[in-house]
Amino acid sequence: MEEVQDVKETSVARKHLDNVPEVQTPKDLITERTKGLDLSEHPTQTKQLSSKKDEGIERKN
Secondary structure, rough: HHHHHHHHHHHHHHHHOOOOOOOOHHHHHHHOOOOOOOOEEEEEEOOOOOHHHHHHHHHHO
């Protein structure tokens, strides 16, 4: 009787494992999520100001 119960528990556990999605590596996950995106470097639209210029602008305002 115990053997039958063990078989039932094992089959239930396997059903749960069948529903678990396959574990992906970080590289595969990133590749999947970024598929179709433009990943090339783009030039910045605005230039960064030095701290001195930034302070000067704040004083003018």
